[in-house]
Amino acid sequence: MAASLVFRLQDRGPELVREVLLERGWEEYDVKEREEEDWNLYWRSTAFRSSEYHNLLPWQRLNHHPKTAGITRKDCLARNLRRMRATVGSSLYDFSPTTFILPNDYTRLLAEYNKLRLTRGPLIYWICKPVDLSRGRGIFIFQDMKHFVYDCSVIVQRYISNPLLISGYKFDLRIYVCVKSFHPLTVYIHQEGLVRFATEKYSLSSLNNPYSHLTNTSINKFGPFYKTEKEQVGPGCKWTMSKFRHFLNSQDVNERLLWQRISNIVTLTLLTIAPSVPSCPNCVELFGFDILIDVKFKPWLLEVNYSPALTLDCPADIMVKKGLISDLIDLMNYTMIDSLRQRAYQGQRYKQPCFNANQPVLPKKKETKFQKQRNRNQSSQTQTLPLLKTLRKPEMNQSQHAFVSNYHRHLPPVELNKIYAARGRIINTTATKIQTDQTLNLILGSHSRTNVSAVNRQTRPALAPWRIDNRSLHVSEVTNHDGTETEAEMELSGETDVSSSIHDISQRGQGLRRPAGSWKLPNIHSGNHRPVRTSMGRTTALNGHHIPPLRVGDFIRTFPFNTATLRASQSHKLDVKIVIQQLHRLTGQLATSDVEVKENKDVGEDFDSLLWGPRDPPLLSQCLKPT
Numbered sequence: 001m002a003a004s005l006v007f008r009l010q011d012r013g014p015e016l017v018r019e020v021l022l023e024r025g026w027e028e029y030d031v032k033e034r035e036e037e038d039w040n041l042y043w044r045s046t047a048f049r050s051s052e053y054h055n056l057l058p059w060q061r062l063n064h065h066p067k068t069a070g071i072t073r074k075d076c077l078a079r080n081l082r083r084m085r086a087t088v089g090s091s092l093y094d095f096s097p098t099t100f101i102l103p104n105d106y107t108r109l110l111a112e113y114n115k116l117r118l119t120r121g122p123l124i125y126w127i128c129k130p131v132d133l134s135r136g137r138g139i140f141i142f143q144d145m146k147h148f149v150y151d152c153s154v155i156v157q158r159y160i161s162n163p164l165l166i167s168g169y170k171f172d173l174r175i176y177v178c179v180k181s182f183h184p185l186t187v188y189i190h191q192e193g194l195v196r197f198a199t200e201k202y203s204l205s206s207l208n209n210p211y212s213h214l215t216n217t218s219i220n221k222f223g224p225f226y227k228t229e230k231e232q233v234g235p236g237c238k239w240t241m242s243k244f245r246h247f248l249n250s251q252d253v254n255e256r257l258l259w260q261r262i263s264n265i266v267t268l269t270l271l272t273i274a275p276s277v278p279s280c281p282n283c284v285e286l287f288g289f290d291i292l293i294d295v296k297f298k299p300w301l302l303e304v305n306y307s308p309a310l311t312l313d314c315p316a317d318i319m320v321k322k323g324l325i326s327d328l329i330d331l332m333n334y335t336m337i338d339s340l341r342q343r344a345y346q347g348q349r350y351k352q353p354c355f356n357a358n359q360p361v362l363p364k365k366k367e368t369k370f371q372k373q374r375n376r377n378q379s380s381q382t383q384t385l386p387l388l389k390t391l392r393k394p395e396m397n398q399s400q401h402a403f404v405s406n407y408h409r410h411l412p413p414v415e416l417n418k419i420y421a422a423r424g425r426i427i428n429t430t431a432t433k434i435q436t437d438q439t440l441n442l443i444l445g446s447h448s449r450t451n452v453s454a455v456n457r458q459t460r461p462a463l464a465p466w467r468i469d470n471r472s473l474h475v476s477e478v479t480n481h482d483g484t485e486t487e488a489e490m491e492l493s494g495e496t497d498v499s500s501s502i503h504d505i506s507q508r509g510q511g512l513r514r515p516a517g518s519w520k521l522p523n524i525h526s527g528n529h530r531p532v533r534t535s536m537g538r539t540t541a542l543n544g545h546h547i548p549p550l551r552v553g554d555f556i557r558t559f560p561f562n563t564a565t566l567r568a569s570q571s572h573k574l575d576v577k578i579v580i581q582q583l584h585r586l587t588g589q590l591a592t593s594d595v596e597v598k599e600n601k602d603v604g605e606d607f608d609s610l611l612w613g614p615r616d617p618p619l620l621s622q623c624l625k626p627t
């Protein structure tokens, strides 16, 4: 019988990921039982080291792309959005409240503050947030500069003081975004998500009440009214996005336009870093976008979360997060990886490295004394376990490195058409072309995220701690690779020192037995889990460009969304200008309120997309008037 797929978790968490994968028949990686490379998915809440990207084998996936701190750190996000505003225009990038990065921008903040006081009076509010904290810690709101004191790197932002309220309660949206690839940019947004409520009624006369102004669950679950049945909101502090859709239906709002604007925020934010993220085809990333909607139904981006929390605190979490992770695994499409691996083994091609002088070769790493010793110990085993051993990168010689590089680059795209009938739909999985990772190797270098091991606990007191039941919410801080702290890190354990769990990956599984047949991976779809679904079987290639599936589970492809953006993303360099033009055009068309979804309209195009957001997402071509 074929061996199971294997997952590997950092610090044995998140529990939800384990649960979903075990349910699907995966096995958990055990350092005592398995070889170092004997896994298919490695999930970490903190960043991977550059060596982990370098040493990635064709069948392995990581849950983070390299170098995404440009949007997940509050100050970097502000800087990148500012840069885009300067290059492509402020009208498009007007979805983020005016932000100042302190201490550098202190003079500019003062100038803006004074200007607004003169022109608008004192009813302007500001929010101060430490750049490297999450979960609402260290945040405070102020109206008068004399109440503004800070002692660490912070951002100060215009406070959106007119949020849309439900029965008087403030809320924000947690949108789950999967970047399947940065090169070409391929983005999916999950249909489900969470609505996170403050647990006390919104009031500008109590700026220091966190339960009224902050929507973080980590704060509100300690609030005195958390369990209380609140008017319309109910008990707790979360809704599913489906429930929010019901609410929107009861309002006179152009729902379609709202969703499209949120989708635009996601794309425009990702565009700020997409050209600078190294290509790493075996990585995916799940971001948590926090969106606040104001009374005019304008969505605002508050922040982007790296490793969004996957704890199950309430029924809404269970409804949303389990399906989310399951769909994410489907999106990774392990079936294809299996077939690639099997072909490589069956063909024995690994024995004949096909060196291509035109392709950059992975630099040979200097072996440590420890690795040399290990190589000597393992040389005899290499003959009996040919593939796995031959592909062990730390032991590879120059030509073997060349083979692995070429393996990534030259395997032909595989077309899998597995048709399933589920939930009354025709299901079609499409294959993904394996992308090259040349840039990864060139760009990562020694300056990439290697300092996970530098995870450190800082004990500096955060600003203006919100005190709850005489306890401070400020637990010890744990910072990750880029100085930010992930929600997931904190949920693992507020008191756990992550650094203790970070070992040199190359030292894992030394000299241990590899279970026989572990490379014969089963078809992932043979388990009793939800199969990959797309809404219809359409062409998977257009003029040589690969078209990613429209939909996988509840993940809707939001980028590329038409032929022009497909071309713009798959050309040598992402053409940001074209993407922006197309977003403008689409949003303009959807804004026309008389646009009706046309049933059974013959699309007549090779490429189409679904409108993310509505419960039964229509095709974009069904929503748009012919041009």
Ligand code: ADP
Pocket: 097, 127, 129, 133, 134, 135, 136, 137, 139, 157, 158, 159, 160, 161, 172, 213, 214, 215, 216, 290, 292, 302, 303
């Ligand atoms: P954290 O990473 O600490 O969660 P956020 O930027 O998400 O920081 O802010 C925490 C909460 O504060 C948000 O969920 C939201 O309720 C509130 N908030 C943050 N920024 C603003 C803003 N500019 N206007 C209004 N509310 C905000």
